[in-house]
Amino acid sequence: MTTLPLPAPAFDDLLRAASALCEAHRFADALALLDPCVGAAATPEDAALAPALDLAALSATGAGDAARAQALWLRCITARPDFASAYRGLATVCTALGQLGEAEMLYRRLLSLEPNDADARSNLAVVLLRLGRHPDAEAAFRALLAQRPDHADAHYNLALLLKDQQRHAEAESGLRAAIAANPRHAKAYNVLGTLLRDQGRIDDADAAYREALRIEPQFPEALNNLALVLKMTGELAQAEFACRLALTIRPQFVDALNNLGCVLNDLKRPADAEAAFREALAVAPDHAEAMYNLGVVLHRLERLPEAEAAYRETVRRLPRRVEAYNNLACVLMAQKRPDDALDVLAQALAVQPDFAEAHFNVASIDKEFGRFEAAEAGYRRAVAARPDYGDAKFRLATLLISMGRFEEGFARYECRYTMPGFVHHATQQLLQCPMWQGESLAGKSLLLWQEDGLGDMLQFGRYARELKARGAKHITFVCMKALHRLMRNVAGIDAVLDHDAGSAASARFDCWVSPISVPHRLGTTLDTIPAPLALEPEPALVAHWAQRLATLAPGPRVGIVWRGNPQHNNDAHRSLPSLAALAPLWNVPDLRFVSLQKGRGEDEAQHPPASLPLLHLGTDAGDLADTAAIVAQLDLVICVDTSIAHLAGSLGTPCWVLLPNTDLDWRWLHGREDTPWYPGTMRLFRQRPDEVWTAVVERVRVACAERFA
Known part of the structure; x- marks a missing residue:
């Protein structure tokens, strides 16, 4: 069919009607109205039909038919090479479709027709930016701004380029210029907030995001960015609300889902955090940050094999993400796989040789295996890589003390006053x-x-x-x-x-x-440790507890403590699993056992096995003065690493201490069965590598049999 132009009045009416439909976003209706006029193929009348072809292409774009729009604009340009609007529309579609070379050519043709089209120059610069031709893009933006200093989008897009190049001061100036040119430029406020946040100007960033949201309340990116700032300032409930509001606007906003998971993890709601990360991965299976964060929350939930899998997938996707290697190594260490952990840490250090956390963890593994010189070197490397690394400074200090190098060790131990997470830091202000x-x-x-x-x-x-x-x-x-x-x-x-x-x-x-x-x-050294406290229990308390102890049958009195304070950071390793772990001692003839246990474990002492005639006094001891009056009347104390050991040592009562192999406290030094802090009074029974407590208790039993034979 040959399409013929309508008479001028009818043609103008058609264009007005189609334009009205486009303005009402009824693009399909507009296209249907124009179809009989423009037809499906080029005709000799296309030059006269150029306005209709242009409007039909615009309608096709609005209706989501980009291919039809491109065909119509190409017909228009072929028929009317000077029809500027067609170049503008076709360039916009090509840009949206990623056909950037074609878009550049079209914008340059448009500018040859309309040299003063500022928006076309701005869009050409954006295309150059997307093509990675950054110097050309910057030159184009600056040329435009020299002519049109009030062009808000040019300022904005130039600022994006400068921000990506880490030219922060220039980028901030550009964003503020965009806002000055257009005070309702919500996107500029949003990017400005991110720029300020990355510079640590948190209050200013918060204000910028809020201004973006005042201008455009339904702005999910600004809501998510505000949530990040609220998370940084500890306003976690508000951060959660901002994330959820962003997701109400855009339910599959993967960055908001990931951020929500991080907020929920900080709120100590790991199950909810896991659900958010898994939803993010359902939307974007390749989202490496969500995978990493899923590993973090699974690690927190102590689902170690799953956490290991998540971290391994993260390093597969992000082979330079050293934190993922480090966390994977921590999971492997928790699973008692130190050799695998060392392999992973070596990979992390191959990526980033000055990665302080990896040096710290290598040193910690060396320390646990008794490689103390290597551990010392590792902690020193961690501190050199990050001088403010409090944990590394503290571990180095305690390692040196445990090696008997008191002068440097105790000097470095003062670092606890510089560590905000330690109670010591607050004391200085108190x-x-x-x-x-x-x-x-x-x-x-x-x-x-x-x-x-x-x-x-x-x-x-x-x-x-x-x-x-x-x-x-x-x-x-x-x-x-x-x-x-x-x-x-x-x-x-x-x-x-x-x-x-x-x-x-x-x-x-x-x-x-x-x-x-x-x-x-x-300046205390290993050779100048002062004598222990010379504690003298109150005579009245001694007399009171003597009456209780007199209920025991004749024989050596042995005090026992098998659990420490559960709040202690190493209690899982230093405490025995239960009173039953000491059962081999019951077989030593004539020993009379006295329970000094307080807190966790008291219930076991109150209901001991029938085979154990145990006198439990721990619950009735009101304070350490009571306990001292009891311990002073015992022949021996057998305990785990807890305060009772120091009490016995300060009273001069013989004390045998069961020490864990893992995270051994610095005060007990290394490789000794005695301690210079309590000479002649204390004997140490150290758990050997891979040794269970049962074996340690058996050695204590043999020692008891020899002592009291």
């Missing part, structure tokens, strides 16, 4: 007097401040008399109530307060110090 740095104490008042466990205070309380000997006029010991009665009579201590009272009174003291800092201040 107390209203300066920390003692080792200067003369002559005539001064000193606050000894407990920041660590009961056992630590018993071990290092010995330094009170040393400080007194160096001239301190008055020493007040601030500690937990469980220590109060016991410490009141300790040499060198003039008064005992709880933490609230000590904090309130701190301004009246000349200085304060933690007992564990004193070895560093005094």
Whole structure:
């Protein structure tokens, strides 16, 4: 069929009607109206039909038929090479379809026809940018802005280019210029927020995202970005709300799903976080960050094989993501596969030789296997790679102390005051007097401040008399109530307060110090450790507990403790699984066992096996003064690494301590069956590599049989 142009009035009416339908977004109706006029193929009348062809192509674009739109615009350009609107429309479609070479050619042809078309110049620069021709794109944007300094989109797109090139100051200026040219440029506010966030200007970023949302409330990218900022500032409930609002607008917004999972993980809702990450991966199976974060949450849930699989998939997709290697190594270590972990950490260091966390974990594995010099070197590499790496500095300090190198070890141990996650860091702001740095104490008042466990205070309380000997006029010991009665009579201590009272009174003291800092201040070495606390239990308490102990049949009295405080970071390794683990000891003839167990494990002591005549006193002991009065009347204490060991050592009661092989505490040094902190009193039974507690207890049983034969 040959298509003939309509008479001019009818043709103009047709165009007006089709235009009205397009403005109402009724593109299919507009195209149906124009179809009889434009036909399906080129005709000799196409030159006269150019406006209809152009409008039909626009309608086809709106209706989602890009191929039809391209064919119509090509007919229009062929018939009317000077018809600028067709170039504009066809260039836009080619850009959207990624046909960037064709788009560049069309925009350049359009600009030859309409040199002053600023939007065409801006769009050409965008095409050049997408083609990776960054210098050409920048030159094009700047040429346009020289002519049209008020062109908001040119400022915006140039800023995107500059941001990608890490030219942050120029990018920020460009975004602010875009906003000045168009105060309702929501996208510019959104990108500005991201630029500010990446520079650590969190409050300014928050304000930028909120302004983007004020202009365009249904802006899912800005909502998701605001959620990231809220997460960074700890406003997790609001961050969750922002993510969920973004997902209401765009249900399959994968970045918002991933971000929601991270927020839920921070909210300690790992099951919900897992669901969010799995939904993100259902939408975008190749989303490597969601896979990595799924590994993080599975790791937290201790579903180690699944976490391992997620991390392995992450490093397959992102072979340079060193954090994924490191986390995979941590999962392997948790599964008792240190050799596999070392292989993975080697891969991480091949990618990034100065990756501090990998050096730290290699050092930790070396330490657990007794390769102490290698561990020391590894921790030093971690600190060199990241000087603010608190955990590495702390581990290096404790390793050196455990190796008997007290001078450097205790000096480095002071790093705990620079670590925000440690209680020690807060003490400095809490107390209203300066920390003692080792200067003369002559005539001064000193606050000894407990920041660590009961056992630590018993071990290092010995330094009170040393400080007194160096001239301190008055020493007040601030500690937990469980220590109060016991410490009141300790040499060198003039008064005992709880933490609230000590904090309130701190301004009246000349200085304060933690007992564990004193070895560093005094230069203690392995050969100059002061004698233990010489504790003297109260006679009235001794008499009271003697009556309870008298109910035992004649024979050596052995105190036992098989569990420590479950809040201790290494309690899973240092505590025995149950009272039954000590059962071999029941076979040593004539021993009389006294349970000193408090907290977890008391229920076992209250209902011991019928074969074990156990006198349980731990529950009735009100504080450590009571426990001291009991321990002073025992022949031996057998315990895990907990405060009772230090109490026995300070009373001079023989004590045998069962020590774990994993994460052994620094105070026990290495390779010794004794300890210089309690010479002549304490014997150490160390769990050997791959040795179960049963074997350790059997060695204790043999030792008991020999001692009490």
